[in-house]
Amino acid sequence: MQLFSLAGRVALVTGSSRGLGLGMARGLAEAGAKVVLNGRDPVALSAAVASLDGADSEAFDATDEAATAAGIAAIAARHGRLDILVANAGTHGAMPLPDWRTADWERVLRANLTASFFAAQQAAIPMVKQRHGRIIFTGSLTGSRGRPTIHGYAASKGALAAVARTLAVELGEHGITVNTLAPGYFETEMSTLLRQNAEFFERMTARIPLHRWGQPEDLAGIAVFLASQAGAYITGQQIFIDGGLSAAL
Numbered sequence: 104m105q106l107f108s109l110a111g112r113v114a115l116v117t118g119s120s121r122g123l124g125l126g127m128a129r130g131l132a133e134a135g136a137k138v139v140l141n142g143r144d145p146v147a148l149s150a151a152v153a154s155l156d157g158a159d160s161e162a163f164d165a166t167d168e169a170a171t172a173a174g175i176a177a178i179a180a181r182h183g184r185l186d187i188l189v190a191n192a193g194t195h196g197a198m199p200l201p202d203w204r205t206a207d208w209e210r211v212l213r214a215n216l217t218a219s220f221f222a223a224q225q226a227a228i229p230m231v232k233q234r235h236g237r238i239i240f241t242g243s244l245t246g247s248r249g250r251p252t253i254h255g256y257a258a259s260k261g262a263l264a265a266v267a268r269t270l271a272v273e274l275g276e277h278g279i280t281v282n283t284l285a286p287g288y289f290e291t292e293m294s295t296l297l298r299q300n301a302e303f304f305e306r307m308t309a310r311i312p313l314h315r316w317g318q319p320e321d322l323a324g325i326a327v328f329l330a331s332q333a334g335a336y337i338t339g340q341q342i343f344i345d346g347g348l349s350a351a352l
């Protein structure tokens with residue numbers, strides 16, 4: 104299992120006090136990485152740290168460029184390196200087409216796209232020095248498949264996969280890989296409203312070939328794979344983790 108070992112690696116997962124980020128952080132920690140959890144609410148963050156043996160934390164708002172830069176520099180200084188960035192913090196946005204305003208659009212793009220790009224920019228600094236790094240973006244199936252009302256969200260996630268490709272091409276010579284995970288429908292706080300819509304929940308569950316919504320731990324394996332030696336030759340890719348939904352008609 105040496106191929107999947109993350110012993111000696113340091114990982115930052117943004118937006119990991121709950122949900123998909125915490126699920127991926129658990130996987131990375133189980134594979135041996137020193138994991139740094141992140142979120143804005145210090146109380147939620149402390150609870151998450153207490154639930155994960157040996158985890159560290161760095162609270163900052165990922166939409167604040169200066170705070171992100173300071174947070175990432177502090178992690179690299181404290182642990183002597185930064186090998187893995189999972190840029191996962193994000194927000195949702197869904198409303199009827201006439202209701203979208205520039206402020207809504209910019210809020211969603213800033214949280215999902217701009218923040219992830221600038222986190223990657225900062226993480227690349229120690230990674231280039233080390234000549235090793237793994238950057239993983241949390242995109243979404245909806246970045247590649249249309250659904251009504253989520254215009255800004257879909258735009259942000261589709262663009263994230265595009266940015267992963269430009270970063271992969273630019274950073275490859277430094278031994279850094281950059282990939283996007285595109286989850287389908289997962290049971291987290293973010294999807295609460297969708298799941299409370301019983302008609303939508305049942306219809307989507309029936310359409311998903313594996314006939315269930317994802318759980319945060321369903322992302323742990325792919326995060327470990329991409330972050331480890333096993334994923335060393337995979338870069339610039341978008342990988343769907345959606346119970347087969349993207350493959351269905």
Ligand SMILES: NC(=O)c1ccc[n+]([C@@H]2O[C@H](COP(=O)([O-])OP(=O)(O)OC[C@H]3O[C@@H](n4cnc5c(N)ncnc54)[C@H](OP(=O)(O)O)[C@@H]3O)[C@@H](O)[C@H]2O)c1
Nearest residue numbers: 118120121122123142143144164165192193289291292293
């Ligand atoms: N759930 C799904 O079905 C699904 C599907 C596809 C993609 N995704 C994507 O997966 C990612 C995680 O979603 P989730 O479902 O796990 O959401 P969630 O349950 O709402 O968790 C979001 C996490 O991110 C943190 N966070 C939010 N904004 C932040 C910010 N500006 N700076 C730092 N931390 C922040 C939250 O903590 P604080 O609020 O304390 O900061 C929390 O820890 C998002 O990018 C989302 O778009 C989710």
